[in-house]
Amino acid sequence: MIEIEKATTEKSTTEEPIDIKPKKPSKIQTLRGFQDLLPDFQDYYTMIKKAVRHRGRQSGFKRITTPIMEETAVFSRSLGESSDVVSKEMFTMTSRSGKLMTLKPEATAGIVRAYIEHGMHTLPQPVQLYSIEPQFRYDRPQKGRFRQFHQVDFEVLGMKDPSIDAQMIHMAYKILEDLQISDRVDIQINSLGSAENREEYMEALRDFFFDKKQHLSEDSQARLEINPLRILDSKDEDDQILVSMAPKLKDFLSPESKAFYETVKDYLRELNIPFYENEGLVRGLDYYCDTVFEIWDKSQGAQNAIGGGGRYDGLAELLGGVPTPGVGFAMGVERIVGHMKDSGIKPASKDNVQFFVAQLGEEGKKKALKITTNLRDLGFHALGGMGKSSMKAQLKMADKSGARWAIILGEIEVRENKAILRDMKLGKQEIIPLENIEQTVIERLGEKPDIYTLGD
């Protein structure tokens, strides 16, 4: 558990000569692993949110937002004390009253806490929820790995059926298809069986590795103590050789879990979703049972996976609720954006500027302000050079803004009740009357207005 460093307010005790020159304040930058999501990123993010909302709506999902911070127990009880997330990656701090609080490292535990807290088990089941939220993990920052990242997340609670698991994988795949990157991913699936099956299997693994411990990597030796399942997804070559000789999880699945898994796969084939069975896939968190799946980068495998999820039938009880089956998945927004960029996908952006209104003099400025806001009200994208810059400087701004047309209100034009309309693409210009100028320029543009209604 990482304690957030406390800001120190202590003064240095060594006396230093007083520096009379005022010091230029140093630049402050984002914290390591944190990043600004700049406008270029937002265009991709908007596209992802659109796909998520669209697909969610089609299947009856409702949006939920849980707090960014929860009582630490929400995560430590759900994910397991031995999971990497809880043992190494949580941003935890202590409240003034001494309560441990953690910035959410993943979405499921908070959503299940909310399901219990709001008595959602009394609603018609299943309850289907999705969220688009920032998450926080004290990961070692590197390409595609941040300390604040964003996840889209889908959860179905209150009903257990293999068709729901298949629909979740279908949903994840469809979103990636909408975003044109489904050909860059591989879906890996496995079954962990019931909690009892898993316990028995872990016991068998402990027995198997008992006299081979010294041949395991340091990480896996530690895993043997706390969660031997995690040895299965070790990247170490020697570990992998031993794992290939170890008992197999599938031999420990109960007949019900086996049948459940077979049906999930059957449904996936029916839905034409390509997948790979991966006996080593265990997911890092304790709450999973039966179906688990991950969405891997085709070229990098498990490294920088795009998403993952699975079934968590025992989780609600761990958090003090009634027994409630559940299944869900999350996908990382930054990683999706990375794939979209790598495959040259240009997100549609409505941020184009259509008109730039340039002006000179008090009267010109008043008129320009009116024309600019009128154009906006009519559904067009209009910017105005509202400062006191020269006409030359304003036209430079118009050019930089990418405006299709510039409307120029010089002092002479305004006096004569006219304006200059400049075609920024062709470099041609004409004089037009100020009267009904909005209609004239909209006609020249020949584009539909960008309007929204609150009912959209």
Ligand code: AMP
């Ligand atoms: P996990 O539950 O750990 O499998 O996370 C689900 C998805 O969230 C991953 O497949 C990634 O796409 C994304 N993700 C997890 N951790 C990070 C991180 N530190 N930085 C960026 N994305 C992440």
